[in-house]
Amino acid sequence: MSGGWAGSNRRAELPPDWYTVIRPYVLARDEHRCRARIDGRVCGRPANQVDHIGDRHDHRPEMLQALCADCHGRKSSRQGNEARWAVRRQRPKERHPGLL
Numbered sequence: 185m186s187g188g189w190a191g192s193n194r195r196a197e198l199p200p201d202w203y204t205v206i207r208p209y210v211l212a213r214d215e216h217r218c219r220a221r222i223d224g225r226v227c228g229r230p231a232n233q234v235d236h237i238g239d240r241h242d243h244r245p246e247m248l249q250a251l252c253a254d255c256h257g258r259k260s261s262r263q264g265n266e267a268r269w270a271v272r273r274q275r276p277k278e279r280h281p282g283l284l
């Protein structure tokens with residue numbers, strides 16, 4: 185495939201109605217509450233972000249979810265820094281001062 189849309193820029197991968205239709209729809213559907221799960225529980229905090237559950241080019245509403253800024257940031261950083269998280273998980277357990 186060559187050429188593509190006239191005037192399209194690669195930075196804007198979101199559809200033209202993302203901010204006017206899709207994003208408000210998803211936030212309203214999820215009642216502006218974060219749908220991320222933390223330790224098996226839904227976060228539930230006020231959400232102002234819409235996240236792609238699967239492929240980031242898949243903009244179907246069922247493949248989108250509302251997230252709060254914290255959870256969105258955490259998800260993004262986890263995807264980008266798997267290695268760093270792995271290292272952090274290997275940190276040795278601290279000894280309980282009272283249990284010697």
Ligand SMILES: [Zn+2]
Pocket residue numbers: 218219220227228229251252253254255256
């Ligand atoms: Zn959240």
